[in-house]
Amino acid sequence: MDTNKTKIALITGITGQDGAYLAEFLLKKGYVVHGLKRRSSLFNTDRIDHLYQDPHASKRNFILHYGDLTDSSNLIRIIQEIQPDEIYNLAAQSHVKVSFDTPEYTANADGIGALRILDAVRLLGLTKKTRIYQASTSELYGLVQEVPQSEKTPFYPRSPYAVAKLYGYWITVNYREAYNMFACNGILFNHESPVRGETFVTRKITRAVAKIALGLQDKLFLGNLSAQRDWGHAKDYVEAMWLILQQAQPEDYVIATGVTTTVRDFVRMAFAEVGIEVEFSGKDVMEKGVIIDCDEEILNRLNIPVEHIKLGQTVVKVDSQYFRPTEVDLLVGDPSKAKNKLGWTPQYTLPMLVKEMVESDLQLMRKEEYLKKGGFTILNYFE
Numbered sequence: 001m002d003t004n005k006t007k008i009a010l011i012t013g014i015t016g017q018d019g020a021y022l023a024e025f026l027l028k029k030g031y032v033v034h035g036l037k038r039r040s041s042l043f044n045t046d047r048i049d050h051l052y053q054d055p056h057a058s059k060r061n062f063i064l065h066y067g068d069l070t071d072s073s074n075l076i077r078i079i080q081e082i083q084p085d086e087i088y089n090l091a092a093q094s095h096v097k098v099s100f101d102t103p104e105y106t107a108n109a110d111g112i113g114a115l116r117i118l119d120a121v122r123l124l125g126l127t128k129k130t131r132i133y134q135a136s137t138s139e140l141y142g143l144v145q146e147v148p149q150s151e152k153t154p155f156y157p158r159s160p161y162a163v164a165k166l167y168g169y170w171i172t173v174n175y176r177e178a179y180n181m182f183a184c185n186g187i188l189f190n191h192e193s194p195v196r197g198e199t200f201v202t203r204k205i206t207r208a209v210a211k212i213a214l215g216l217q218d219k220l221f222l223g224n225l226s227a228q229r230d231w232g233h234a235k236d237y238v239e240a241m242w243l244i245l246q247q248a249q250p251e252d253y254v255i256a257t258g259v260t261t262t263v264r265d266f267v268r269m270a271f272a273e274v275g276i277e278v279e280f281s282g283k284d285v286m287e288k289g290v291i292i293d294c295d296e297e298i299l300n301r302l303n304i305p306v307e308h309i310k311l312g313q314t315v316v317k318v319d320s321q322y323f324r325p326t327e328v329d330l331l332v333g334d335p336s337k338a339k340n341k342l343g344w345t346p347q348y349t350l351p352m353l354v355k356e357m358v359e360s361d362l363q364l365m366r367k368e369e370y371l372k373k374g375g376f377t378i379l380n381y382f383e
């Protein structure tokens, strides 16, 4: 590849969490970044509005295109027009629980969508020019076969989402082998951030913690508290995506921290950030989390009124509607290959991530607090 030429990247799923972090990352590296965004009835560009450039400007390095992973002709046209050096296929129906409700759509977007990208590059004769990153996932491991999970661990998907992503994984490997394409899977374990979607468990927790601290919500309803996840920060993980495409050989990589934590412990850590100590008791659907102590120094520092915190108050309850028909109990990745070959190591630890997310949601919820004081009704869409 000519390293002096300005590189052109296409990001599908640019309006999502990873799309936004990756766009920022690539722009800083001097790329021209094109993004595929879906038409929606409401604006869906909150996460990338700070990168927006006026379409009337004479020179732009950040350009959005309407498109959808379920529309081949649209993908072919955009890729033909852009002639990208790198494509990051991040678009997906990415919610595991929702995939049980929309299995066919999930298969179409997450499975066949990956094929459409690969095949567009092949049909357009770009196999030598365009490198492709496929957003594969630790959900592929599903039912525990071994821990920690590495590139060699067998897959056993446990949701329509994971089965669709399994197709995406293997079609990427197949196109690499069949057509000599530079196409790679990043098998990324869970990664979060202050702009994580509000219905994923970490963000659901940090939003609720902020609201409970500010007296805007009483309780947080959750599903399986015993699930264990290897949580990292999206900012670290988008760097790994880029590194995967800069190697001499196309290969697949596990990207993870190597540390696993239960949902229950994530809840404890998030409440601790605002000075609230929560203890859990009971089993399965009867389990609950109760405030047993508070740290007034932290409350004062964060300007949280102490009268909002009631010792003995139940702040977490289990609600079986959030259970999945088949669950993934334990994920913990082995990132040795990424460390050795890519030189990648995450900068964020879980405590740093939790702190950043809680602080950001506290700031956000202060706006709701302000509106509530002004007499406006707050709708709880995300609980």
Ligand code: NDP
Residues within 6 Å of the ligand: 012, 013, 014, 015, 016, 017, 018, 019, 036, 037, 038, 040, 044, 067, 068, 069, 070, 089, 090, 091, 092, 093, 094, 095, 109, 135, 136, 137, 138, 187, 188, 189, 190, 191, 192, 197
């Ligand atoms: P998000 O849910 O935040 O973003 C998904 C993006 O895909 C959004 O931009 C969404 O658009 C877009 N999208 C959804 N369906 C379509 C479609 N049919 N056509 C075009 N665009 C579509 O996900 P993340 O940023 O967290 O994840 C990025 C990718 O990485 C996903 O493929 C996910 O499955 C995968 N992954 C994520 C991990 C994580 O922990 N975050 C871990 C491993 C893999 P809109 O904004 O309009 O909804």
Ligand code: GDR
Residues within 6 Å of the ligand: 094, 095, 096, 097, 136, 137, 138, 139, 188, 189, 190, 191, 199, 200, 201, 202, 204, 221, 222, 223, 224, 225, 227, 228, 229, 263, 322, 323, 324, 327, 328
């Ligand atoms: P996951 O993330 O399914 O791992 O997929 P999610 O945050 O949705 O769930 C993590 C674990 O928490 C348990 N859980 C709950 N989950 C949600 N969403 N809401 C709840 O109320 C709740 N209570 C408990 C879940 O059962 C699960 O065990 C994410 C997505 O980003 C995928 O796209 C990605 O591929 C994987 O991470 C790696």
